[in-house]
Amino acid sequence: MSIPSQAIRVAVLTSLFALSAAASAQTLRVANQGDALSLDPHSLNESLQLSVDSNAYEALVGWNKKLEMVPMLATGWKQMSPTVWRFDLRKGVTFYDGTPFTADDVVFTMGRIAGEGSDMKSYSNDVKETRKVDSHTVEIETKTPLPILPQILSQVYIMSKKWCEDNNATRPVDRRKGIENTASFKTNGTGPYHVRERQPNVRTVFVRNPRYWGKVEGNVQEVIFTPIANPATRVAALLSGEIDVMEPVPVQDIARINANASTQVVAGPELRTIFLGMDQKRDELLFSSVKGKNPFKDKRVRQAFYQAIDIAGIQKTVMRGASRPTALMIGPGNNGWTEAQDKRLPYDPEAAKKLMAEAGYPNGFEVTMNCPNDRYVNDAQICQAVAANLARIGVKINLQAETKGTYFPKILRRDTSFYMLGWTPSTYDAHNALNALMRCPNDKTGDGQFNLGSYCNPKLDELTVKLGAETDKAKRDAMIKEAFALHTEDIGHLPLHQQTLAWGVNKKVSLVQLADNFMPFKWISVKTK
Amino acid sequence: MGAFILRRLIQAIIVMVSVAFIAFLLFQYVGDPVVFLLGQDATPEQIRQLRSDLGLDQPFFVQFWHFLVNAAQGEFGLSLRQGAKVSRLLGERFPATFELAMVAALLALLIGVPMGVYAALKRGTFMSQLFMTVSLLGVSLPTFLIGILLILVFSVWLGWLPSFGRGETVQFGWWSSGLFTLDGWLHIILPAITLAIFQLTLIMRLVRAEMLEVLRTDYIKFARARGLTDRAIHFGHALKNTLVPVMTITGLQLGGLIAFAIITETVFQWPGMGLLFIQAVTFADVPVMAAYLCLIALIFVAINLIVDMLYVVVDPRLRVAKAGGH
Numbered sequence: 001m002s003i004p005s006q007a008i009r010v011a012v013l014t015s016l017f018a019l020s021a022a023a024s025a026q027t028l029r030v031a032n033q034g035d036a037l038s039l040d041p042h043s044l045n046e047s048l049q050l051s052v053d054s055n056a057y058e059a060l061v062g063w064n065k066k067l068e069m070v071p072m073l074a075t076g077w078k079q080m081s082p083t084v085w086r087f088d089l090r091k092g093v094t095f096y097d098g099t100p101f102t103a104d105d106v107v108f109t110m111g112r113i114a115g116e117g118s119d120m121k122s123y124s125n126d127v128k129e130t131r132k133v134d135s136h137t138v139e140i141e142t143k144t145p146l147p148i149l150p151q152i153l154s155q156v157y158i159m160s161k162k163w164c165e166d167n168n169a170t171r172p173v174d175r176r177k178g179i180e181n182t183a184s185f186k187t188n189g190t191g192p193y194h195v196r197e198r199q200p201n202v203r204t205v206f207v208r209n210p211r212y213w214g215k216v217e218g219n220v221q222e223v224i225f226t227p228i229a230n231p232a233t234r235v236a237a238l239l240s241g242e243i244d245v246m247e248p249v250p251v252q253d254i255a256r257i258n259a260n261a262s263t264q265v266v267a268g269p270e271l272r273t274i275f276l277g278m279d280q281k282r283d284e285l286l287f288s289s290v291k292g293k294n295p296f297k298d299k300r301v302r303q304a305f306y307q308a309i310d311i312a313g314i315q316k317t318v319m320r321g322a323s324r325p326t327a328l329m330i331g332p333g334n335n336g337w338t339e340a341q342d343k344r345l346p347y348d349p350e351a352a353k354k355l356m357a358e359a360g361y362p363n364g365f366e367v368t369m370n371c372p373n374d375r376y377v378n379d380a381q382i383c384q385a386v387a388a389n390l391a392r393i394g395v396k397i398n399l400q401a402e403t404k405g406t407y408f409p410k411i412l413r414r415d416t417s418f419y420m421l422g423w424t425p426s427t428y429d430a431h432n433a434l435n436a437l438m439r440c441p442n443d444k445t446g447d448g449q450f451n452l453g454s455y456c457n458p459k460l461d462e463l464t465v466k467l468g469a470e471t472d473k474a475k476r477d478a479m480i481k482e483a484f485a486l487h488t489e490d491i492g493h494l495p496l497h498q499q500t501l502a503w504g505v506n507k508k509v510s511l512v513q514l515a516d517n518f519m520p521f522k523w524i525s526v527k528t529k
Numbered sequence: 530m531g532a533f534i535l536r537r538l539i540q541a542i543i544v545m546v547s548v549a550f551i552a553f554l555l556f557q558y559v560g561d562p563v564v565f566l567l568g569q570d571a572t573p574e575q576i577r578q579l580r581s582d583l584g585l586d587q588p589f590f591v592q593f594w595h596f597l598v599n600a601a602q603g604e605f606g607l608s609l610r611q612g613a614k615v616s617r618l619l620g621e622r623f624p625a626t627f628e629l630a631m632v633a634a635l636l637a638l639l640i641g642v643p644m645g646v647y648a649a650l651k652r653g654t655f656m657s658q659l660f661m662t663v664s665l666l667g668v669s670l671p672t673f674l675i676g677i678l679l680i681l682v683f684s685v686w687l688g689w690l691p692s693f694g695r696g697e698t699v700q701f702g703w704w705s706s707g708l709f710t711l712d713g714w715l716h717i718i719l720p721a722i723t724l725a726i727f728q729l730t731l732i733m734r735l736v737r738a739e740m741l742e743v744l745r746t747d748y749i750k751f752a753r754a755r756g757l758t759d760r761a762i763h764f765g766h767a768l769k770n771t772l773v774p775v776m777t778i779t780g781l782q783l784g785g786l787i788a789f790a791i792i793t794e795t796v797f798q799w800p801g802m803g804l805l806f807i808q809a810v811t812f813a814d815v816p817v818m819a820a821y822l823c824l825i826a827l828i829f830v831a832i833n834l835i836v837d838m839l840y841v842v843v844d845p846r847l848r849v850a851k852a853g854g855h
Binding site for chain 2 (some may be wrong): 031037038043119121122125173184200201202203226227228229230232233236237239240241242374403404405406408409412443444445446449
């Protein structure tokens with residue numbers, strides 16, 4: 001299986017038949033490896049939960065099939081001044097319960113996400129005030145210029161003020177206190193679907209929202225969403241026709257699903273970038289045979305590691321084609337990604353050996369590598385392959401692969417010398433990656449919080465701060481480019497690839513796959529027999 | 530009898546507290562739930578706040594004491610991941626596991642005992658050889674493989690039975706049952722067989738061995754000498770006397786079925802406690818794991834207690850020894 005090269009920024013669209021199929025009562029059965037934790041769209045900032053909720057709730061700003069920003073509950077927006085944005089709200093929209101959608105709901109929602117129990121607080125950190133101008137206009141003032149405010153708001157689903165107040169749900173479900181409310185089990189959004197039945201971790205049934213303001217292209221009337229954790233069971237359920245769509249498909253089962261007459265795999269690049277990081281801060285590595293100094297402080301060593309990794313081999317054998325090797329810390333589909341910069345240093349073990357010798361390690365050294373084994377696609381196998389590659393330049397890797405439950409706490413404490421991480425910018429913008437992964441860590445402010453190897457370049461920091469407030473797109477993009485160039489020059493991290501999204505689909509279903517791994521039911525159709 | 534039960538009760542309490550302690554101790558090292566709760570965009574300030582809200586910054590023994598006091602009242606706090614009461618979550622999941630374990634146990638008994646008897650009485654025949662060979666497979670194949678094979682054959686190839694879930698259920702108060710709908714029965718067949726196979730073979734081999742043992746004893750010879758029918762000897766005398774060890778094993782295995790349905794539940798996405806436990810492990814959901822382990826310990830302790838008492842009922846010789854004490 002090869003990845004469509006034109007799929008950059010683009011979702012893969014399967015159109016086995018025209019989307020104009022007659023709207024008759026169609027049921028779609030979807031299985032995912034997990035479940036949304038809550039139906040409350042502000043209680044957890046996690047892609048699966050937001051994806052599930054996005055069928056019932058909508059934001060001011062949305063994304064189209066090509067992941068381009070489009071009007072949703074706001075019909076238009078403009079910057080009145082560097083820190084003030086004005087949004088014109090869509091008229092004639094009602095929530096599922098019939099309450100009309102107005103500016104009050106937007107003001108309420110912005111307050112709700114900033115409040116107690118919300119997991120979406122970071123989306124309101126920079127917001128100073130949300131003002132109602134008239135019943136269908138709001139102004140949002142930010143603390144500093146914030147050019148990506150619309151992108152940020154695309155993840156903030158609008159809830160009805162009246163419904164939340166009537167149902168004692170003015171605050172998100174606070175998991176710390178265990179306060180559950182109506183919003184955990186019921187939905188009342190403006191979206192195309194509405195949750196009719198909710199059994200957490202067993203099944204969630206969606207039905208069409210008869211009051212939906214927009215157009216539902218698909219013909220699906222009812223969606224039964226089931227979590228099936230075991231990959232083999234998930235695949236079996238698809239093959240036996242008990243479910244129509246499943247994700248993710250284990251890489252090793254792709255061929256089998258394609259071989260079945262009634263099923264196929266729909267694949268496309270995901271926004272997530274998998275990379276390796278190295279401790280570049282400590283004077284002596286915590287877990288290495290080199291004493292008294294830190295080899296990763298030497299750029300030649302980092303470059304040697306980079307050039308020793310046979311990324312094409314990993315793509316072929318470990319990922320079975322289901323990956324897209326990358327040289328950048330963000331993938332296609334994110335603002336700031338450019339094809340020109342996405343050029344890897346060549347795989348060259350000989351050059352790598354030379355670099356190691358120049359750096360004073362002609363015989364290599366020993367270092368521990370930390371790796372998750374249940375978080376990313378074939379994560380532990382990738383690490384094994386990297387370890388085998390590095391052995392060729394004399395580096396002996398002690399691989400520690402473990403479950404994400406113990407892995408993340410460890411590496412987030414920076415208790416590591418060499419580690420793997422995957423990252424999807426939640427704003428689809430380079431700034432998020434620069435800020436979280438590449439800035440010098442500052443634990444008070446949270447800058448560089450996931451820069452676990454403490455790579456640090458003051459010039460990059462300066463650019464990140466500046467571009468965060470820059471509102472001129474051209475200037476901003478130029479700064480992103482410069483920041484990435486610095487990072488690439490420094491070999492701050494070792495980018496590996498973007499993994500491929502793989503959904504198993506019954507051939508009677510046609511759907512749109514988005515690179516952010518959201519699954520909008522409104523674009524799904526089921527062929528009528 | 531009274532002293533015997535009292536002594537067993539005290540032992541049970543000691544076991545329970547130890548299990549609670551070990552469970553709690555282990556979970557100190559399982560991982561940090563805060564990371565999962567807050568997601569990738571959390572600030573260090575938010576992380577600190579959540580740790581203190583959850584009491585994770587308190588000393589170990591303070592945390593354990595709170596845990597123990599609450600556990601004694603059946604209260605295990607809130608699931609960190611799901612934000613719901615653990616007792617409620619377990620309560621919701623228990624019926625599914627219990628029904629699965631019961632159906633599996635019945636299958637194992639109803640098929641295993643006759644097969645064992647047959648294999649003992651008709652030693653050397655083709656059928657009994659076949660039973661023995663098949664049972665060896667049953668013991669040696671791992672549960673998940675059996676489950677996946679059954680799914681492959683009956684769901685994917687033949688399309689007869691569903692591969693996952695519990696199907697349609699009927700609600701009786703807090704108890705949800707799948708045993709009153711056809712759909713529910715269709716869903717329970719494959720997981721119940723998967724879960725039963727190991728027990729079935731175990732019971733069969735045990736019954737066979739015990740039966741052979743008993744058939745060699747003197748009282749069977751006397752019975753034959755008295756001219757009793759084979760039927761009376763085999764079922765009235767021999768089988769009855771093989772049942773004591775079978776009862777112990779079955780009792781303990783029933784606990785095992787409930788406790789270790791984890792794999793079967795994972796393979797079949799059976800919404801029981803095992804699945805809940807696995808999900809909890811993945812997300813370092815300490816309260817759920819702790820509660821689950823304690824509950825399982827409680828089930829084992831209770832079953833042991835019942836089995837011990839049943840011995841006394843079945844085997845008169847034990848009545849004298851046990852009741853007398855030392």
